[in-house]
Amino acid sequence: MRKVVMNKHNNLLQLEEHFYQLVDVDEPNTFRNLFPYEEIPKIAFNDRIVPHNMPDDIWITDTTFRDGQQSRAPYTTDQIVTIYDYLHKLGGPKGIIRQSEFFLYSKKDRDAVYKCMERGYKFPEVTSWIRASKQDFELVKDIGLRETGILVSCSDYHIFYKMKMTRREAMNHYLSVIRECLETGISPRCHLEDITRSDIYGFVIPFCVELMKLMDEYKIPIKVRACDTMGYGVNFPGAVIPRSVPGIIYGLTTHAGVPSELIEWHGHNDFYKAVTNSTTAWLYGACGVNCSLFGIGERTGNTPLEAMVFEYAQLKGTLDGMDTTVITDLVDYFEKDLDYTLPSRTPFAGKNFNVTRAGIHADGLLKNEEIYNIFDTEKFLKRPALVSISNTSGLAGIAHWINSYYRLPQERHLDKNSELVHKLKDWVDEQYDEGRVTVLTDNELVVKITECCKELGIIL
Template sequence: MYASQFPAGTIIHDTTLRDGEQTAGVAFTLDERLAIARSLDAAGVPELEIGIPVMGAQEQEEIRAIARLGLAARLVVWCRMHEADLKAAQQCAVSTINLSISVSDQQISGKLCRDRKWVLSRISSLTATALDMGFEVCIGGEDSSRADLDFLLRVIETAERAGAKRFRFADTMGQLEPFATCNIFQKLRSSTSLELEIHAHNDLGLATANTLAAIRGGATHANTTVNGLGERAGNAPLEEVVMALQHLHDTRTGVAPHHLFQVAHLVAIASGRTIPVNKSIVGEAIFTHESGIHVSGLLRDRSNYQNIDPKELGRCHQLVLGKHSGTTAIRWAYQKLGVTLDKRQVECILDKVRRHAARTKRHPTADDLVRFLEETFNLETQMACLLVDTSYELTEQ
């Protein structure tokens, strides 16, 4: 729709192994971190933020272990704007760092107990130090969305003059909405040649929308986490950003959609956070259909009720019977069992299916369908002659 206003490619910078692990109660083992890193790399994610070196020796060793995998992805570590963090990062065999500092007046005074002048000075001095150490530097603006815009432009100008490569705009409190986000990034883009990265939080359910808006406004990089893990309500989900960019704006990220389901379930197990069955892109039930109108339409032409082809994600449509099924679905299900029903039989079976769904809260199995037929028409002899697959699933091939 707005493809002409989007860049030809957007760089995904996934922070599952840093901000994702900051989800309350989530802690990955080393084996889990290695598996997640491999899976993200296999999916084609070009940048991975993999840890916080200053956390200590174990964190540094795990970062080094990921670095030893020899992944194609660029590896980045997260640091505060502090000398101790730089020294810790030197132990990690990673060449790119994100140096983060608060840029809103609220956090500058209320968290750092400093002033704007100190922030600008710190960016200049620590960027220079990091460059001297051999790092490529990205400056992270914590709480950017609550910062004064004129001061934010001074922060970016200072970072660029000091030799930083990128500025990360963090909507730390998840307070932005897409129209404001786009406007902000248009102003930032017109004022700097730095790479611009959006780091959106999902407190109002707008992280993906804000990420798309930032890219439309001029962001070159997008922070994501698998399944939207992260502080509080989490970050922009990798799977949503990748698929929305591809389908809505014809913008490619290099991330392969058919890997998304696998990496999502790997992270779900490692994090102990179950994926809702109706979670966009990676939920178990998002290609499952029960409604009679939808099933009838799909059986006639998939395009009637298909926006994303499930084959893109290595999946397929599933048609199930339930309270909202119609006669077309009943005929189709019994045809799969080798049984052709007339109109009267379909109506009787449909009533049984609906009653079953309301009573049991589940869709009928192949055995249930056979039983419905036997109970209604006393067709034991006929059914005995049929080779019924009792492992039957209502799956469209």
């Protein structure tokens, strides 16, 4: 008979959950009903709803130097240290950016780890990602790290097709490797690769139950990172597993007994859902979401770290000391020092994320910035709302551009009735009447405004 127990988080009585055992199979379960390779993947529903269960504390972990570095030219040691300094400042005194993971394969990687550790920051804690071998475990220990990531692929696609094993063979192999890690005193972080195509109750949950047994035996934390490797996860209530993010997190916490503080979500953006799925993981019981700066990562990228900073603030009602102006500092560093240009419309970071070209929007900005700006972007990102000047900008757009570019105090703001604004508008119209199709550059506008000011005897 199943026992009735008290859920300490929601103070409700519930039935003790069923114990799930490994389901060994002769043939891989590839969920062809959901993932027909010659068709677009399917999102199916069974309308089984699981409750929200957001932990009291949630945080961000960083993979800029691991997954993020797999999709671009490797960072130099000095570049890694500089970015790590920025992450420390961005995360604030409470360490909302809790950890950052590093490769240990090369001397350059290890040099970066040593230099970052020498900074003496409590947060982000330096962690590693290694091959699952005794030699690498000893390397982690010798360097002085207390935690490392280990790849434990969990879908039958990987177990059968890549590893050429059965589920039981894979589980036994993983558990032996994790035991070796624990024997060295290192805390393993198990990266459950391809979890959104895995048999959640036939493999993932039974495997995590065994991990919790090892944790009880060795008294060393074992983290579980749920990796949406292909971006198949969905946040919709009632969607079926393995694509359901709520269902996966609920299974890990309720059926496998993994504490929320030991669960991370690692998302990819193949279907434009990385941010939403990461937020959903928080809402349903994961304390950590794993991100990379500006989403730089494999294929379409990882969950952008800067996005989750603002998701955190929206969910918690506070930034908890995070310094969001550092995001703009990082953009400048990537563009000037790393020669990496972000797409111009990237939220919070792209050069045009709060720039409007539409005249009607510019008119609204001129009257009250709140009408068309998402929040005080100058306060939080050192990025005032701007307009670009084109054939659609109108008088209001030109007035707003002059006020913003020249940082005119409120009492000197020009409006759309200004003689200077009208003179500049006539010139802009001429440009496009003559066949121009591109936006006017700041330099072109400054040259023309200087000329017009001399004609009108105006000093800005």
